[in-house]
Amino acid sequence: MIEFNNVSKSFWTGVQRKVILDRASFRVEMGRSLGILAQNGTGKTTLIQMMAGLEKPDEGTITRTCRVSFPLGFMGGVSRRHSAHENSRYIARLYGLDPDYVESFCRWVCDLGEYFEMPMSVYSSGMKARFTFSLMLALEFDIYLIDEGMPSTADVAFNRKAGAILRERLQKATVVIVSHSPQTIEKFCKQAAVLKNGRLYQFDTLEEARSLYDYA
Numbered sequence: 001m002i003e004f005n006n007v008s009k010s011f012w013t014g015v016q017r018k019v020i021l022d023r024a025s026f027r028v029e030m031g032r033s034l035g036i037l038a039q040n041g042t043g044k045t046t047l048i049q050m051m052a053g054l055e056k057p058d059e060g061t062i063t064r065t066c067r068v069s070f071p072l073g074f075m076g077g078v079s080r081r082h083s084a085h086e087n088s089r090y091i092a093r094l095y096g097l098d099p100d101y102v103e104s105f106c107r108w109v110c111d112l113g114e115y116f117e118m119p120m121s122v123y124s125s126g127m128k129a130r131f132t133f134s135l136m137l138a139l140e141f142d143i144y145l146i147d148e149g150m151p152s153t154a155d156v157a158f159n160r161k162a163g164a165i166l167r168e169r170l171q172k173a174t175v176v177i178v179s180h181s182p183q184t185i186e187k188f189c190k191q192a193a194v195l196k197n198g199r200l201y202q203f204d205t206l207e208e209a210r211s212l213y214d215y216a
């Protein structure tokens, strides 16, 4: 479970205060994947980073009682000077997992060919996205955090493979996806919420969430 209790978060831009959350309280329960709809620039990334513990709230508390992933696409902990091969083994050791398993899983999922042995600094953004996505799937989490759906890669074969693995993983794990697109959310979640004006409005169905979202 991830619980937000009276959480506020805002940024001072030098001109105005940009409010992301205003004393918001809500829960993400295990086994109930949640899609959060929000317009661009309203705080999707900030919210998911708070869930992961990468961004601190200004006020209130965030409690995690299970294994919560880093957000999909997050490059922290990955060294650009090292290859995907080295990074996957290193991260496996940090998480107490078998480096051979994590390396071979990532090698298979991201399908980078000879680039798997080259420093990540030479990867394209699509290659980096493929590697961090495969790494997230290789590690065992109870809740997976995903910012804007699948990695931004034009590689159709990868998208299909990664999507299939994610759907299989979701039979046991829970996912939180933040997106501006209801189409992205409906692929993975039945329950949905809308982030708007510093509040998170939770609904039982995506249709209900959509009616508030479309009204905006």
Ligand SMILES: Nc1ncnc2c1ncn2[C@@H]1O[C@H](COP(=O)(O)OP(=O)(O)OP(=O)(O)O)[C@@H](O)[C@H]1O
Pocket (backbone or CB within 6 Å): 011, 012, 013, 018, 020, 038, 039, 040, 041, 042, 043, 044, 045, 046, 047
């Ligand atoms: N450190 C910061 N200082 C000032 N403003 C910030 C900071 N971080 C984020 N913001 C602003 O807060 C708002 C929310 O940012 P965030 O990246 O969470 O939004 P988002 O919904 O993920 O955006 P997008 O859809 O464009 O990726 C944006 O207006 C952004 O410019």
